[in-house]
Amino acid sequence: MAEVPAPVDETPVLEPGHTYASVTDQISSIVLTRKTSRGWVLGFALSFTLMMALLYATAYLLARGIGIWGTNIPVGWAFPIVNFVWWIGIGHAGTLISAVLLLLHQEWRTSINRFAEAMTLFAVSCAGLFPLLHMGRPWVFYWMLPYPNTMDLWPNFRSPLVWDVFAVMTYFTVSLLFWYMGLIPDLATLRDRTHNRFGQIVYGIMALGWRGSAKHWQRYEVAYLLMAALATPLVVSVHSIVGMDFAAAIVPGWHTTFSSPFFVAGAIFSGFAMVMTLMIPLRSIYSLQDFVTLRHLENMAKVILATGCMMFYGYAAEIFFEYYSGNEFERYLAINRLLGPYGWSYWGLIACNVLAPQLFWSRKLRRSIPVLFVVSLLVNVGMWLERFIIVVVSLHRDFLPSAWRMYYPTVWDYTHFIGSIGLFFTLLFLFVRLLPVISIFELRTLVHESSEET
Incomplete structure (x- = not known):
């Protein structure tokens, strides 16, 4: 009996009918010819205002402690x-x-990789602020760097804070180089198409003399693949080190062996959710539905579903081992998370990170724009709640009941958090307005390959 072939997803990566010129015109016009809309101005003004609140709160923090x-x-x-x-x-x-x-x-990455790379840089920039401010004395940050000195002040390499410095700085540097390298051919395109003299100079300098010759492309492709190979281990290493920050401590709920893979799965989970949260309105505002198709959104939904199941396994394993270990402190932590004063955060976490992604088992819901947007937004909320539970709930009741204490965030805690969101969106608005949000040359490669197939 012959086997029935599995159904094949025939949804194209790129909508048919596009040429080199149409791809270049539609994407570059967002930067070069499209007028700044009122919505962009309002959104940028709101984001900039929140960023100013962050700067004010930071100045007050440095003055008061x-x-x-x-x-x-x-x-x-x-x-x-x-x-x-x-x-x-x-x-x-x-x-x-x-x-x-x-x-x-994977060809479906082509339409979203540029935006995701930029989002990475902006998110890491926001992340790097908080450990610095939490130090209390950020002006002596350089003490954590292995600089030669005569005072024997080399950093303590057993300190998780030093691990974070190396991990985050390496991640940011490699991501920046990878993002900029991918931009070079598109910067040359903007340089050649803009009629603004200032723009020609700026884009020309940033394009580093790119002329699109065969030698340029040969060296570019080799360098791009090498950078991709160099950046790939960072996907695992960076958040593994963040997980080891917690695993190195003896605090109940932190001192576990599966922190690193659990944190990596959670990072991919929240990262894809944020890409989808931002890309859905962006493709609608700038009419990019031909480039960011339903197939892209559906594939991201599948990744969110897969990593969401990994997160559910992690939550279940966490509770199981807390009871299986026979450690009374670990067992109490499990009860405190579920039924303690912060129990609302744990059940909110389960609703957002476990239940909401299960909707993506349905192909119809995976292809529904409102459902995709709402679920991705809930995942972002759920992942913040997860970090709150790991940090605050694990600490507020540790070994000694006499030391138990509730944590209540102040207005300055909220200001720094909301202000960091303002910083993120300020950078994002500038990126959308000044640089191509989708890789032009990679889409033109897809057009060429699809034309050869037909």
């Missing part, structure tokens, strides 16, 4: 570290989409 936050004993890590881990997780999707999917020859 971190006592303005709700941080206390035993909750020495609170909102700053929660926000740091959340932002780092959001930045993971860019490297995965750009580097890993490139090496795996």
